[in-house]
Amino acid sequence: MRHSEIAGVGHYVPSRVVTNADITELMETTDEWIQERTGIKERRWFEEGKDTTANMGANAARKALEMAGLQPDDVQMIVFATLSPDYFFPGSGVLLQRELGIKDPIPAFDVRNQCSGFVYALSMADQFVKTGMYDTVLVVGSEIHSSGLDISTRGRAVSVIFGDGAGAVVLRPSTREGHGILSTHLHSQGEHAEELIVKEPGSNRNKRVEYVVDNHLDMYPYMNGQNVFKHAVVRFPQVIKEALDQNGMQAQDIDMLIPHQANLRITQFVQQKMGLSDDKIYSNIQRYGNTTAASVPIALSEAVAEGKIKRGDLVCLAAFGSGFTWASALIKW
Numbered sequence: 656m657r658h659s660e661i662a663g664v665g666h667y668v669p670s671r672v673v674t675n676a677d678i679t680e681l682m683e684t685t686d687e688w689i690q691e692r693t694g695i696k697e698r699r700w701f702e703e704g705k706d707t708t709a710n711m712g713a714n715a716a717r718k719a720l721e722m723a724g725l726q727p728d729d730v731q732m733i734v735f736a737t738l739s740p741d742y743f744f745p746g747s748g749v750l751l752q753r754e755l756g757i758k759d760p761i762p763a764f765d766v767r768n769q770c771s772g773f774v775y776a777l778s779m780a781d782q783f784v785k786t787g788m789y790d791t792v793l794v795v796g797s798e799i800h801s802s803g804l805d806i807s808t809r810g811r812a813v814s815v816i817f818g819d820g821a822g823a824v825v826l827r828p829s830t831r832e833g834h835g836i837l838s839t840h841l842h843s844q845g846e847h848a849e850e851l852i853v854k855e856p857g858s859n860r861n862k863r864v865e866y867v868v869d870n871h872l873d874m875y876p877y878m879n880g881q882n883v884f885k886h887a888v889v890r891f892p893q894v895i896k897e898a899l900d901q902n903g904m905q906a907q908d909i910d911m912l913i914p915h916q917a918n919l920r921i922t923q924f925v926q927q928k929m930g931l932s933d934d935k936i937y938s939n940i941q942r943y944g945n946t947t948a949a950s951v952p953i954a955l956s957e958a959v960a961e962g963k964i965k966r967g968d969l970v971c972l973a974a975f976g977s978g979f980t981w982a983s984a985l986i987k988w
Contacts, residue, residue, distance in 0.1 A: 657750055659784035659792075660837030661986065662827040663725070665718025666956035668699040668820040668943060669706050673801075679756060679892035682807040687817045694919020698818030698944030705742035708741050709750035711821035712797035715952070716755060719793070719823040727755040730825075731789040734780045736772030736948035738977075739764060739803065769851075770915050770976020771841075772796060772948035773822070774984055779838035779971070780826050781984075790828055792809035797821035801823040803853070805875040813876050816918070818944030822952025834967075834987045840897045843980040847886065850879040851977040883979075887917060890981040891925045895973050898985040904969070906930055910988075911964050915974035916940035916950040925973075937963065947976065964988055 674697040675686035689695055701711070712735065720727060735748035742750075746765035766776040773796035780792040800817035804810060827833035855872045856863040867874065891914065897903060905930045914922050919940050926936045937958045946953060951972050958964045970988040975981040 656785050657787065658829040658837070659781045659826045660829035660831075660835035661824045661988075663719040663723030663825040664723065664823070664952065664956040664959050665715045665722065665735055666820065666822040666953040667711050667714035667718070669701045669711070671700050671702050674868055675699050675815075681806050682811045682814070684811050684815060692920070693816055694938075694940055695816065695944050696941045699820055701799045701819045706799065706819070707798045708737055708739055708799050709747045709754050709800075712747065712751050712795040713754035714723065714822065715821040715956070716751065716795055718791055718956075719806040719825045721963045723825040723827065725791065725825060728780035728906050729791050730755070730757060730758065730793045731761055732780070732792045733761065733927075734766060734776040734792065734794045735763065736766040736774065736776040736794070737768045737798055737808070738767060738770065739799045747797065752913070756760070765886055768948070768949070768976075768980050769978065770917060770945070770947045771974040771978070772981045773951045774839070774843055774972055774982035775837070776948075777824070777826075777923070777979070778841055778982065779841060781836045782841065784826050784828055788963050790918070792826040793823065794826060794952075795823040796950075796952045798949045800948050801945070803875070805873065806940050812880060813878050816945045816947050820943055820946045820949045822956050824952055837985045837987055838898055838901050839982065840894055840901075841980075841982045841983045842894065843978050845978065847979045850882050850979070852877050857902050861958070883971060884918070884921060886979055887921050887975045888924045888928070888977070889944075890975045891921065891973055892928045894981050894983040895925075895929060895971055898971060898983045902985055906970050909935055909971050911958060911970035912936045912971045912973065913951055913954050913958060915976065916954060917945055917975065
């Protein structure tokens with residue numbers, strides 16, 4: 656069975672920069688409070704009338720395709736990871752197909768796995784390439800959070816964390832023996848589903864829109880931050896070790912770990928737990944906040960652009976988030 660490899664990467668972030676100082680104008684908080692708990696200094700928020708989940712994904716996808724030396728019409732399948740689609744339906748995958756001007760009736764579908772969504776999507780795409788069903792698969796993570804946050808003191812514990820952006824990769828069959836995606840590992844624990852959730856308007860409500868309005872319910876995210884942190888610092892090292900063990904490797908073999916940018920404190924804990932030096936882990940949450948499904952591909956794209964990932968490097972991607980779901984991918988670059 657052949658391996659798939661990442662032939663191109665790209666990312667896009669909105670031009671609107673929102674600093675912690677800007678946030679303090681909207682709610683009772685401080686730059687010190689935000690940085691101490693999350694490590695975030697600023698994030699990007701979309702511009703209405705300019706940015707959409709699909710067109711941000713398209714901007715990232717064009718860069719990934721250019722790096723791979725391909726055109727949109729070369730794409731044979733789209734896998735789009737997002738928790739913030741442009742519409743309830745159809746999914747943003749088909750909207751991305753339209754944005755890129757792909758006329759062929761290729762398959763396109765969305766993955767709803769929140770923070771681990773991109774790694775899940777990458778794993779799905781990998782199966783299609785490995786089995787020979789498709790040769791060129793576009794995998795995108797794109798999010799607009801800022802339009803759905805409670806930008807007030809009541810919502811500050813969640814709202815200071817999230818940002819908007821998109822990242823993309825192009826998967827192709829590997830032409831180098833022993834290189835490409837070596838393995839992927841996916842997990843979930845649904846008993847914790849309500850610990851990080853946007854509950855309303857749920858489809859199990861009769862006349863759900865009227866139900867929310869009549870009962871004065873909000874549609875903002877809820878997060879049990881302490882519980883999420885407690886599980887994340889356990890699951891991240893576990894799923895990284897799982898990938899290493901399957902491939903007969905150890906933590907010191909990793910050249911670059913790209914974790915989901917959930918919280919700088921979680922990343923620092925994982926780094927210490929795995930015994931990785933500063934040059935072997937990539938963080939950009941300070942600039943972008945948590946962009947959920949977009950965070951891993953944005954960080955991967957930046958790391959490649961900065962020359963921190965080179966041919967032959969062992970790269971590990973890992974994520975944990977709502978669901979609870981978590982995942983990893985081990986790649987010989």
